Structure formats: C-alpha cells, structure tokens
Amino acid sequence: MLTSCVQREPPADVTVINGTEPESLDPHIVTGIPEMRLTKALFDGLVKLDPREARPIPALAERWDISPDGRVYTFHLRTNAVWSTGEPITTADVVWSWFRALNPATAGDYAGQLFYIKGAEDWYNGKAKDPSQVGIQALDDHTLRVELNAPLAFFPDLCAFPTLAVVPRAVIEKHGDRWLHAQPLPTSGAFTLGAWRVNDKVRLLRNPRYWDDADTASEIIDVLPTGSPNTSLNLYETGVADVVWDKDLVPAELIDVLKQRPDFHTFDYLGTYFYRFNVTRPPYHDARVRLAFAMVTDKSRITTKLTKGGEKPATHFVPDGVANYEAPHGPSFDLEQARRLLAEAGYPGGKGFPRTTYTFASGSAGGARMHGKIAVELQQMWREALGVEVELRQIERKIFYSSQSRLEYDISASSWIGDYNDANTFLDLFTSFSGNNRTGWKHARYDELIRQANLETDLTKRAGLFREAELILITGEAPIVPLYFYAGFSYYHPERVGGIWPNILDEHPLQYIHRKRPKSEARSPKKIRDVNSGLSFRLKAQSDSCGRIWLPTDFGFRISFGSRHAEFGFNSFELDADTFH
Amino acid sequence: MYFLRRLATLVPLLLVISFLAFVLVRVAPGGPFDRERQPASPEIKRALEAKFHLDEPLWKQYLRYLGGLVRGDFGPSLKYRNHSVADLIKQGLPVSMLLGMMAFGFAMGVGIPVGYFTAVRRGHWEDYSGSFFAILMVCIPGFVIAPLLIMFFAIQWRLLPVALWGSPLHAVLPVAALGLYFSGRIARLMREGMLNTMQAEFITAARAKGLGENALMLKHAFRIAVLPVVSYSGPLLADLLVGSFVIETIFQIPGLGVFMVNGSLNRDYTLVVGLVVLYATLLVVLNLIVDFAYTLLDPRVRYD
Numbered sequence: 001m002l003t004s005c006v007q008r009e010p011p012a013d014v015t016v017i018n019g020t021e022p023e024s025l026d027p028h029i030v031t032g033i034p035e036m037r038l039t040k041a042l043f044d045g046l047v048k049l050d051p052r053e054a055r056p057i058p059a060l061a062e063r064w065d066i067s068p069d070g071r072v073y074t075f076h077l078r079t080n081a082v083w084s085t086g087e088p089i090t091t092a093d094v095v096w097s098w099f100r101a102l103n104p105a106t107a108g109d110y111a112g113q114l115f116y117i118k119g120a121e122d123w124y125n126g127k128a129k130d131p132s133q134v135g136i137q138a139l140d141d142h143t144l145r146v147e148l149n150a151p152l153a154f155f156p157d158l159c160a161f162p163t164l165a166v167v168p169r170a171v172i173e174k175h176g177d178r179w180l181h182a183q184p185l186p187t188s189g190a191f192t193l194g195a196w197r198v199n200d201k202v203r204l205l206r207n208p209r210y211w212d213d214a215d216t217a218s219e220i221i222d223v224l225p226t227g228s229p230n231t232s233l234n235l236y237e238t239g240v241a242d243v244v245w246d247k248d249l250v251p252a253e254l255i256d257v258l259k260q261r262p263d264f265h266t267f268d269y270l271g272t273y274f275y276r277f278n279v280t281r282p283p284y285h286d287a288r289v290r291l292a293f294a295m296v297t298d299k300s301r302i303t304t305k306l307t308k309g310g311e312k313p314a315t316h317f318v319p320d321g322v323a324n325y326e327a328p329h330g331p332s333f334d335l336e337q338a339r340r341l342l343a344e345a346g347y348p349g350g351k352g353f354p355r356t357t358y359t360f361a362s363g364s365a366g367g368a369r370m371h372g373k374i375a376v377e378l379q380q381m382w383r384e385a386l387g388v389e390v391e392l393r394q395i396e397r398k399i400f401y402s403s404q405s406r407l408e409y410d411i412s413a414s415s416w417i418g419d420y421n422d423a424n425t426f427l428d429l430f431t432s433f434s435g436n437n438r439t440g441w442k443h444a445r446y447d448e449l450i451r452q453a454n455l456e457t458d459l460t461k462r463a464g465l466f467r468e469a470e471l472i473l474i475t476g477e478a479p480i481v482p483l484y485f486y487a488g489f490s491y492y493h494p495e496r497v498g499g500i501w502p503n504i505l506d507e508h509p510l511q512y513i514h515r516k517r518p519k520s521e522a523r524s525p526k527k528i529r530d531v532n533s534g535l536s537f538r539l540k541a542q543s544d545s546c547g548r549i550w551l552p553t554d555f556g557f558r559i560s561f562g563s564r565h566a567e568f569g570f571n572s573f574e575l576d577a578d579t580f581h
Numbered sequence: 582m583y584f585l586r587r588l589a590t591l592v593p594l595l596l597v598i599s600f601l602a603f604v605l606v607r608v609a610p611g612g613p614f615d616r617e618r619q620p621a622s623p624e625i626k627r628a629l630e631a632k633f634h635l636d637e638p639l640w641k642q643y644l645r646y647l648g649g650l651v652r653g654d655f656g657p658s659l660k661y662r663n664h665s666v667a668d669l670i671k672q673g674l675p676v677s678m679l680l681g682m683m684a685f686g687f688a689m690g691v692g693i694p695v696g697y698f699t700a701v702r703r704g705h706w707e708d709y710s711g712s713f714f715a716i717l718m719v720c721i722p723g724f725v726i727a728p729l730l731i732m733f734f735a736i737q738w739r740l741l742p743v744a745l746w747g748s749p750l751h752a753v754l755p756v757a758a759l760g761l762y763f764s765g766r767i768a769r770l771m772r773e774g775m776l777n778t779m780q781a782e783f784i785t786a787a788r789a790k791g792l793g794e795n796a797l798m799l800k801h802a803f804r805i806a807v808l809p810v811v812s813y814s815g816p817l818l819a820d821l822l823v824g825s826f827v828i829e830t831i832f833q834i835p836g837l838g839v840f841m842v843n844g845s846l847n848r849d850y851t852l853v854v855g856l857v858v859l860y861a862t863l864l865v866v867l868n869l870i871v872d873f874a875y876t877l878l879d880p881r882v883r884y885d
Contacts, residue, residue: 023661026662026663104624107628107631107633109620109625111625112621115622121622125622178663178665197835198835199829199835225833230831231831231833238739396611396846398610399611401611402610415617435619435620435621435622435623435626
C-alpha cells in the first residue's frame with residue numbers, strides 16, 4: 001500500500017518481468033517455468049545448468065562418479081557449501097530433501113521426477129516402509145550414493161531440476177507450508193529472499209555465503225509478476241523493467257514490429273505445439289483418417305501467417321536441437337495421398353464424415369490467444385483439402401484439461417515443453433501408462449522401444465531406438481500431429497544487461513544477470529526547469545517504489561545551458577520527490 | 582434495535598452464502614489440479630487431493646471449512662501454495678481498499694458537482710457539456726480508458742508511471758481510470774435526483790416563503806436529491822473496495838480484484854469462497870451504513 005514504504009527499499013540492480021505471480025517458491029511444489037526460474041536462484045541442487053548451453057555442471061556436488069552399468073551415481077559434495085545462515089550443507093540435507101519431495105504429504109506434482117531412483121515409487125505409494133529400500137544413501141557427510149532403476153542418460157540434468165533441490169529442514173519442520181515466510185530463511189542458492197509480496201514483487205538479495213558467490217553478478221534483483229503483455233511492454237519501454245522473458249508476455253499484435261528491434265531476442269525453444277486425436281472415438285480410431293489430417297496440415301502456413309515469431313514448422317515431435325538425438329521426418333504435405341487415405345477409410349471426398357469438434361482452451365494472454373487463430377486456420381485447411389467439416393469449440397482452461405484427461409474430445413489443441421534436454425521428456429508422453437498421453441492410444445511396440453532406449457547406455461543406439469519410436473508416433477499411427485516448435489522470446493538491451501545467453505531450454509540463471517551501465521541511462525531523462533536561472537536540469541535519476549529519486553553511485557546529473565552543458569558526479573545520494581514540486 | 586436485528590441476520594446470511602459458494606465452485610467442471618501436464622502417476626494426483634481434503638465427501642469438507650472460519654482461518658490457497666487465503670487477503674485488501682476509497686472519493690468529488698450543476702443550469706451549455714461528459718464516461722469501459730490514460734500521461738508525456746504501486750504518483754492513473762465511469766453514473770443519478778426534487782412541493786413552498794435560490798438548492802433540495810446517490814454508494818463502495826480485475830491487471834496493482842477472477846479460473850476453491858464471504862460481509866455492512874445515513878439525511882425516514 002502507499003504508506004507501507006516505511007523502511008526505504010534501495011533500487012534493484014536488475015528488474016525482470018517473469019510471468020504471472022509464482023504459485024509457490026517451494027522447489028518441490030512448483031510446476032511452472034516462471035516459478036522454477038526463481039526457485040533455482042534460491043535453492044541449489046547437486047547439479048545446476050550452465051548459463052550458456054544449459055548443460056549440467058557441478059553445483060552442491062563438486063563431482064560425481066558413475067558405475068560402469070550406469071545405475072549407480074556417487075556424488076561428492078563440496079565441503080565449502082553452506083546455507084545462507086551459515087550451517088554446512090551435508091548429505092543429510094540432501095537425503096532429507098529428497099525424501100521430503102517423495103513424501104505424499106508434500107504433494108508436489110513433480111514427485112515423479114524421483115521415481116527413476118530405485119525403490120522411490122514404492123516408497124511414495126507406501127509399498128516400501130524401510131527408507132533403506134530406497135536407493136538414496138549417505139555414505140558420509142559429503143558422499144552420497146544414488147542407485148537408479150535403469151541407466152539414465154539424463155540423470156545429471158534431472159539433478160538440476162527443482163524437485164531435487166536441497167531445502168532447509170529445520171524451517172520447514174517448524175513452519176509447514178508457510179515456511180517461505182520464515183525469517184531468516186536459509187537458502188542454498190545464489191540469492192536469499194529479500195521480499196515476497198503477492199502480485200507486487202519478489203526481491204532477491206545476493207547470498208554472500210554461496211559457494212559460487214564469485215560468479216553472482218548482481219546485489220539485488222527484482223522479479224515482477226505481470227500477466228499482461230501490454231503492461232510488460234509499457235514497463236520495459238519506460239525503463240522500469242530491464243528484462244522481459246516469457247513467451248506469453250509478447251503482445252501478439254506487435255510481433256511484426258518487435259521482431260525488427262535489436263533488443264528483441266528470439267531463439268529455438270524446447271517445446272512443440274501439436275494437436276491430439278482421441279483414438280477411442282470414431283472416425284479418429286482409424287489411423288488412415290488421422291494420417292490424412294496430418295498430410296493436409298500445412299504447418300508453414302501457421303508459422304508464417306499466424307505465429308510469426310520465428311517458430312519453425314514441425315514435421316516431427318521432438319524439437320530440433322535436443323541433445324544426442326536427431327528426429328526422423330514425418331509425413332510431408334501430400335494432398336493426393338491424404339484424399340486416397342480418407343477414401344479408403346470410407347469417406348471419399350469427405351462424404352459421410354461425421355461431425356466432430358476441435359477443442360482448444362480460452363485465454364487472453366499473448367500466447368493463449370493464438371489457440372483460436374490456429375483453430376480457425378486448421379478448420380479451413382481440412383475443409384479445403386478433405387471436404388471435412390470440423391466444428392471449433394473453445395472452452396475454459398481447467399475444463400479443457402479435465403476433458404482432455406477424460407478423453408471427452410475429438411481433436412484437441414496441445415503443447416508440450418521439455419523438462420530437461422533429452423528426447424525422453426517428449427517421447428515418454430505417449431507410452432500407454434503415461435498420464436500425459438491423453439489420446440487413448442496404446443502401442444506395445446512403442447512402449448517397448450521407449451523402455452529399451454532408457455536401458456541403453458550407448459547414446460547412438462539409444463537415439464536409434466527413440467527414432468524408431470518417433471516414426472511410429474508421427475508417420476505410422478499419428479495419434480498426434482505436430483504443428484510447430486516454439487520459439488523463445490525476450491527483450492533486453494544487450495548493451496545494458498549482461499549474463500543472458502540464448503539456449504534451447506530458455507534457461508537463464510539469475511545469478512549471472514547484471515547491468516552493464518547504470519540504470520539511469522536507460523530511463524528517459526526527466527527535465528526540470530529552474531525558472532529563475534533559466535538552467536535546465538536533465539536529471540538522469542531513478543526513483544524507487546516509494547517515489548524517492550535516486551542518483552546511483554558514481555553518477556550525477558547534467559546541467560545544460562543552451563547548447564553547453566556540464567556534468568556533475570556524485571556518490572550515491574538521495575532526493576525526495578517532493579523537492580521537485 | 583432495527584440495526585441490531587439487521588446485524589444479527591448477517592450470520593445466517595453468511596452461512597447460506599458461504600455454502601452456496603462452496604458448492605457452486607465445486608460443481609464447475611475441472612479442478613484445481615487439472616493442468617497441461619499431469620503428474621507422473623495417479624497416486625501423485627491422489628496425494629494432492631488428499632492434502633487439501635478434496636477426496637472427502639462435500640458435507641465433511643464444508644464442516645471442516647466452517648470450523649476453520651469460526652477461528653478466522655480461511656484455509657490454504659490451492660493455487661498459491663505457500664500462502665493461506667488469509668495471507669492473500671491481508672496483502673491484497675489494504676491495497677484494493679485504498680485504491681477503491683480514492684476512486685470512490687474521485688467519483689463522488691466529480692460526479693456530485695457535475696450532476697448538481699447540470700440540474701441547476703438545466704438547458705444551458707453547462708448542462709449539455711456536463712451531461713455529455715457523464716454519458717461519455719458511462720459509455721467508455723475501464724479497459725479503454727486505462728490504456729488511453731497510460732498512452733497520454735505515462736508514455737507520451739512521461740508525467741506519471743505506467744504501472745505498479747508504491748508512490749502517490751502511481752495511484753493517479755488507476756484512481757482516475759477506475760473512478761471516471763462511476764463519476765458519470767453518479768452525475769446522472771445526482772442530476773435526476775435534483776430535477777425531481779426541484780419540482781417537489783416543499784421546494785415551491787420554500788421558494789414562496791422567499792428563501793434565496795442558493796440556500797434553497799443547497800440546504801433543502803440537495804439533501805433529498807442526494808439520496809439516490811447515497812443508496813447507490815453502498816454497493817458501489819463494496820464493489821470498489823474488493824478491487825477491480827481490469828484496472829489491477831492493467832496497472833499491475835497487488836490488490837484483491839485479480840484474485841476474484843483468477844481464483845475462479847484456477848478453481849482455487851478456498852480462495853473463491855473466502856473472497857465471496859468477505860465481499861458478502863462488506864456488502865451487508867455497507868448497506869446497513871447506507872440505511873443509517875438515510876435517517877440522517879431524510880427526516881421522513883425512521884426505523885424503529
């Protein structure tokens with residue numbers, strides 16, 4: 001509130017607009033990408049992702065050994081890792097944290113990320129009662145032995161995932177679900193939580209006790225929750241925010257204009273937009289019908305006419321650029337073949353084709369509005385090419401997901417963002433036992449291929465198995481039709497903000513982000529005219545949330561008199577906004 | 582006595598309202614944990630529902646909720662998992678209330694004088710321009726006014742901040758954007774009230790007695806003419822105090838308005854029911870205050 005500015009808040013070094021208000025800052029509970037960006041700044045895992053390529057690098061563990069069969073990982077924790085409150089971080093913290101994530105009472109959506117560990121799923125389901133049956137074992141204070149169900153090429157990536165982060169036991173046991181409000185809050189990451197005001201901001205303060213504090217580039221980072229693309233752009237344009245980095249925060253109407261700007265960045269992103277068929281309902285129980293639809297879906301029409309943000313048309317499901325994998329080519333646009341397949345299925349020229357619907361979720365945010373536009377375009381493609389009339393149905397988000405899960409749809413808009421940089425995060429979706437399959441499609445050979453691939457330690461052979469599986473998915477059976485691969489978007493001025501590198505996971509650890517020049521330069525100068533002297537002050541200052549105007553350290557203001565001007569330097573000092581009125 | 586009786590009806594009223602809200606929000610299809618990505622196993626989803634007792638029969642959930650409510654506990658938010666509903670209200674309500682009070686003051690401060698003068702100067706240019714302003718404000722919704730204000734005052738002329746909440750300057754645009762619509766409505770109510778009152782017999786009588794026109798209008802006509810505005814101000818204030826979704830979204834203000842809408846969209850059951858209870862309480866109490874104000878303004882109104 002206006003009067004809540006009792007104690008003065010210094011301005012942040014960098015202000016980032018991050019997407020909507022975080023649902024939680026508990027790494028074991030969060031599910032969204034904006035939340036994960038924040039929890040990664042607060043709580044380290046054994047491994048983290050490097051800021052450039054987003055590949056796993058040592059974090060709390062300084063190194064790890066892998067047994068020859070790839071099933072046993074021995075992590076060696078660094079001895080200089082401490083909580084922000086000073087206590088050492090030991091294997092006991094890691095073991096407690098992982099068992100907490102595996103506790104049904106914690107109720108994290110992502111607990112399944114730990115099910116790759118031997119005995120973990122049984123433990124979660126209450127089938128195993130003895131913690132020693134779970135493959136998490138502290139050998140001493142700094143050595144941790146982890147036994148997996150199968151060799152897992154991406155286990156180090158997984159160790160960097162928030163669900164496997166290390167959280168403070170004492171505070172959580174004392175405060176329960178509200179533990180993030182505890183004072184002081186011990187953190188294991190590069191920052192501590194300075195303030196968290198709902199729908200206002202999250203303030204991160206540098207944690208000087210962090211083992212890698214030398215790489216922390218900013219003292220204070222403010223993270224603003226903003227759901228509106230227009231408000232985000234306004235805040236950025238007026239210099240309040242330095243970075244906007246969520247693909248849903250780009251106003252879709254302005255993308256043509258924004259794309260031309262040097263501070264607008266777009267890059268390949270590990271996500272796929274596609275549509276699913278409900279294969280339990282006719283006519284889509286027939287693979288020929290699904291393939292016919294796939295073959296007349298002109299993907300480039302969607303990326304050039306609608307999305308326009310640098311998204312790439314997708315002929316396959318696993319995005320290009322994923323580690324250790326190259327996807328096969330799916331069916332290309334083929335009108336003749338599509339019509340033939342539809343005729344074979346009993347609907348020549350679309351005659352007698354039942355009325356079906358294409359469902360998509362409603363939404364007003366930048367990205368969500370695209371669902372409707374894509375639906376209209378698809379409807380037209382199918383009508384033109386196959387003579388088939390598909391109705392469109394827009395439903396509210398939660399109803400959409402629940403009806404998708406219950407297979408109450410014919411064709412449904414869908415998307416998937418990879419959790420880690422590996423083909424498995426996409427392909428295991430359509431195994432018959434995955435809760436995210438939601439097509440009703442079950443294919444024994446597909447399941448077997450995915451299972452074999454995840455037992456395979458040879459990366460080339462593994463990729464081959466995945467490729468065979470993906471071929472079944474996109475050209476053989478086509479329970480889904482990929483449309484395009486996502487592009488990531490962000491805006492920031494490369495001359496003003498450093499420490500952000502584009503990568504396929506859209507992974508930009510806050511630890512490395514910093515301002516290159518004082519914030520005042522980014523702000524449009526406020527002109528104040530002194531009537532008596534005719535001097536015109538161009539004050540290059542910044543104001544904090546209390547309306548006080550700050551002149552940042554080693555920066556001053558410029559007095560111009562006609563065409564001449566003089567610059568005055570100051571050490572950081574503060575003026576009340578009232579002085580100017 | 583009358584007011585005490587009215588106050589006593591608040592309890593059963595809130596029981597009914599909270600029960601309806603509790604049931605209706607759960608009847609809506611889709612649940613708080615239906616997301617794009619489902620948990621890796623059905624056991625995980627079951628654990629989520631068990632944590633928030635969503636697996637229990639409805640009556641048991643409701644009794645559990647009532648038990649909490651008696652102790653002032655609105656329960657945990659299902660979406661904002663580190664906050665209780667009380668936390669969210671505690672953080673959002675003061676902001677929304679402050680914004681709402683200022684917008685209310687703005688709407689009254691603009692609407693009443695405009696309505697008064699357009700009525701007194703009926704048929705003159707003041708009437709036409711004032712009525713035009715009032716109609717214009719009623720016709721343009723907040724989501725048009727707010728971006729226009731931002732475009733001119735914040736982007737073009739750089740006089741005021743584009744969004745966020747903190748300094749008094751941050752409040753100017755949202756207060757104006759929120760208040761302008763209501764100032765139009767109040768101006769129209771006030772004008773109607775004045776025109777009706779000016780034709781009343783007691784005004785003619787007072788004029789015949791030789792009272793000056795200004796004293797007549799301000800002292801006698803105004804008191805009666807403002808009554809429609811007063812009765813409108815109760816629900817208006819309740820509406821404004823719990824925040825505006827549109828204005829809070831556009832200006833990124835940490836108030837309650839966004840929770841009301843997003844809470845329903847997210848099926849955040851506890852949050853929605855908590856806000857409904859809060860809103861209902863405000864509405865009942867404010868209406869009571871309005872009725873009380875009637876006895877002060879209009880000598881013809883008496884409650885026993």
